[in-house]
Amino acid sequence: MMTHPKVWPKELSCELRDDLHSWCALWNVSTLVPEISVTISRRMTSSLGRASYTRQSIGLQHTLLDPTATELLREVLCHEAAHLAAYRLHGKTIRPHGSQWKSLLSAAGYPPRATIAAATLPACFGVRRARRVVKRRKVRRSPWKVITRWIRG
Ligand SMILES: [Zn+2]
Known part of the structure; x- marks a missing residue:
């Protein structure tokens, strides 16, 4: 029997939860699944997602819930889950990406x-x-980073 994530938002599909299980099995970190808390954030605007290793949590920007963003939502969840998996497998000293x-x-x-x-x-x-923000701040990279901030510790 599969063990579900610790916290799983009702807005996210069971198919996506199955994907999370599959990725963790593929990465050989199935024991990680029941420790993961996934939340949807309405305040998150500068990144699409965020992962905290100390909390084993994944935050996803609420805009990803739009029906037209289904594929991107899946990629962002995979991106963030891979952060937790990489740290579990290799320790905290590795570079995030x-x-x-x-x-x-x-x-x-x-x-x-x-x-x-x-x-x-x-x-x-x-x-x-988003484009206007890029121009004004003269940043080379898009402000829509998948993840930039980490809770250290
Ligand atoms: Zn990342």
């Missing part, structure tokens, strides 16, 4: 990308606003 994390994403069938170009995001993200 280093080779260990990349190989987990590749094994799950995703290109290991740490950022997503604003122009390729579904319309529900309001790309025009």
Whole structure:
């Protein structure tokens, strides 16, 4: 019998939860699943998702719940779950988007990308606003990073 995540939002599908199980089995960290708390954040605007190793938690930006963002939601969940898996497998000293994390994403069938170009995001993200922010702040990378912040400890 599969052990479900510690916290799983009702807004997310059972299929997605099955995907989380599959990825963790693939990565040989099935024991991680019942420790993971997944939450939807309405305040998260500068990143699509966030993973905390100390809390074993994954936060997802609420915009990902839009019906047009289903594929991206799956990728972001995989991206964040791979962070927790990489730390479980290799310890906390590895780089967040280093080779260990990349190989987990590749094994799950995703290109290991740490950022997503604003122009390729579904319309529900309001790309025009994102572009304006990019120009004003003169940042080279998109502000729609999949993850940037980590809770250290
Ligand atoms: Zn990341």
